[in-house]
Amino acid sequence: MKRIFTLLLLCLSSLSRSQSNFSADSVMLDRVYNEVLLKGECYNNLRYLCKNIGQRLAGSESAAKAIEWGKNTLQAYQPTNVILMPVEVPHWSRGNNEYGKYTIANKVGSKKKALKTAVSPALTALGGSVGTNGEITAEVVEVKSFDELKALGEENIKGKIVFFNKAMDPMLINTGAAYGGAYPIRGQGPSEAAKYGAVACLIRSLTLANDNYPHTGATRYQDSIPQIPAAALSAVAARQLSADLKQNPDLKFTLHLSAIAYPRTLQANVVAEIKGSEFPNEYITIGGHLDSWDIGEGAHDDGAGIVQSIEVLRTLLALGYKPKHTIRVVLFINEEFGNDGGMVYADSCRAQNLKHIAALESDAGGFTPLGFNCDCNDYQLEVFQSWKPLLEKFSLYVAQRGGSGVDIGPLKKDESDTVALFGLKVDGQKYFDYHHSNNDVFENVNERELKLGAAAMTSLIYLIDQNGMPASK
């Protein structure tokens, strides 16, 4: 009997921690949206981050300044504490002299001599690429896939530049999935081409826009394969090169990349904490990544996630909210080129036996929020979806399974980990128009959309904190 009673109590307690008190929660969510929309500071914070600090490639001086700024900004809102957590990161620079050029012959009418035209395609080194050490000039072999590369073999590739001309699939409405489909080309393309003796590698930028911005992003050399220089062509330049190759299959492409790798260096995650009042040993982490690529200003990727995460903390404190669980905001370093910050953070939590009940990341751009993806078990999904009526009031329609974020990913080693990982789901149709390019600047972030995302995140964190996120009934 006593055991049944205990079980009953456990059930009741579990329910009381996961079922929302609809009307109280609804009032609080209104307060959250009021605070963020009317007094939110995330947009001004983003302006400072983008315009006064700018790009923040991990390992760079600028990233160091951003870390300092992040710490000071968080401290000014007076959470329980703010610490820097040391993280070793790579240090790479593209230098300041990268270009491509080639000449085409246009056979016009019946003239005997063809007109020569010089072409300067818009391109930029892939992140982590080696430099060209002077110019590399070679013929170009265009392929769309690794299979095509393999079929051509060493006899057709050796000594040439391989040009992967594969676009993201526009038919995938989830642009993240379209990116995922083209991603292997950027990550593995250079080494795959080098296996057959290619001397350099060009890829079509990973974007759905039809413009002249080249988009960089990490490439990774395989061990024991020669490292060849690799660059991304803009969508326009890729289309033109493809057309030019049809008319001039023997054209010689000259590539110059001034990229250089320096020794790894020490930077830091910024970790701010509000101590929990009821369950101080149970953690909820919110974050984004402070580093960006070195072109543009990293406004959407992921300045937006950074200032939104800070805004969650600011808003909870401004409303005088006392969280039950310990809430952490983490500005992760180096998501872009190895996820060092995310891995160090997860390792540190494990080493200290910190129990995470949930984590939330914003790293899909500062666009209109549509809801959240959740990487969790069935029961947690049920709990999460029971909040849909509260969230739909704010046009947050999506409460579905899906990826969360690269930085918080390591908090869940495998399915036995019961932490529920959430990712802010946004209207991301334009995300890859900006992503990793000179076009990812503050001016392309809309104040209201950014704030709506921060308010959505704060709302979810409040609901998790109030109602818990147990792994089972």
Added chain:
Amino acid sequence: MKRIFTLLLLCLSSLSRSQSNFSADSVMLDRVYNEVLLKGECYNNLRYLCKNIGQRLAGSESAAKAIEWGKNTLQAYQPTNVILMPVEVPHWSRGNNEYGKYTIANKVGSKKKALKTAVSPALTALGGSVGTNGEITAEVVEVKSFDELKALGEENIKGKIVFFNKAMDPMLINTGAAYGGAYPIRGQGPSEAAKYGAVACLIRSLTLANDNYPHTGATRYQDSIPQIPAAALSAVAARQLSADLKQNPDLKFTLHLSAIAYPRTLQANVVAEIKGSEFPNEYITIGGHLDSWDIGEGAHDDGAGIVQSIEVLRTLLALGYKPKHTIRVVLFINEEFGNDGGMVYADSCRAQNLKHIAALESDAGGFTPLGFNCDCNDYQLEVFQSWKPLLEKFSLYVAQRGGSGVDIGPLKKDESDTVALFGLKVDGQKYFDYHHSNNDVFENVNERELKLGAAAMTSLIYLIDQNGMPASK
């Protein structure tokens, strides 16, 4: 027995017309998205409409050109027929000389003389405003509501300029609702102010952006009230004027508007039709409005809806689809200033006893589609919502009751009309940043988002055509 059998047959037939054949429909929707995303012409059509024709204020020469363009564009896709339906519209022009100015005194430090500063606030006449007939110079009374105006009364208002400084409510996540809340000020403000003897009227622009674009839009004078000139200040100018009035309550504001009204004139709706193969006497209408305000290019409002509606027709024909019902694409004239096109179209349909089963409008901007609003009865909502699994594949999450569109509205006189009216629901957080301003230009429409909207509309029209939209079981 025979009667029961007939009833049973009727039931079966009703079911077969409203229940989706999931797998066949799913294949067709894939074909639709493929066609629009890979071969869609709506973005190029929008470029032409915005850049080669430009603004299309009803009654203007430019609107006449747009009607001609609409007819030719639709004809080129070879529907069953294209006709022009004459519509009488107003003809108004803002002229080319509108400005405001005032001088403020800044008392700086202990200097005896205040520094005088001239201010030139960004403003533009409201649509339909009378001109100032030379300059009007008067003191300014700032109010936020009609109640405040009433409380001040004639003794405080007579001979002055009334300045309605009311912002759209940022707390309303549905920006259309926020617009609706501020709309009466623009529509009725000038006449309300004139009742108390005001000589002119200024309003804060209806926008959620914090910038310097003034936003025009229709105002309507009440009969037997003196017609006073009325202009919209940009959000920035309104904030500044409000601040300046606090320091300089007696400042004199000079307003010059060169607006002029001409006699009403004859223009036209463009109506293209694909004859139905099974139910040629049952109609489905798709449309947007071809007219725009006279500043900017009417790209989102409603160039987007126009080229998307045309794209629905183009896509169905390009796919060789033979609709069961008669499908019409209507480019309505003069939504902005009286809804003449919408009313003439509905009257014409009634006069000919045409039975509409459904209509769909896109007039919320060319942004990422989120689904559809539906103005329909309970059973129709059920039928519509039964298609959710088909639509959610394309991230169309919203299938809810809600407003459809101004142009198609008159097709449903009252609840006894069984036509189901649909409105494309988009991510409209930025819509009022552009709406009715010089900022509503082609460059602010994203190709992919526009095409996704057209594909969504084509998908819904296909589902309605295939499965019917009966008013009851």
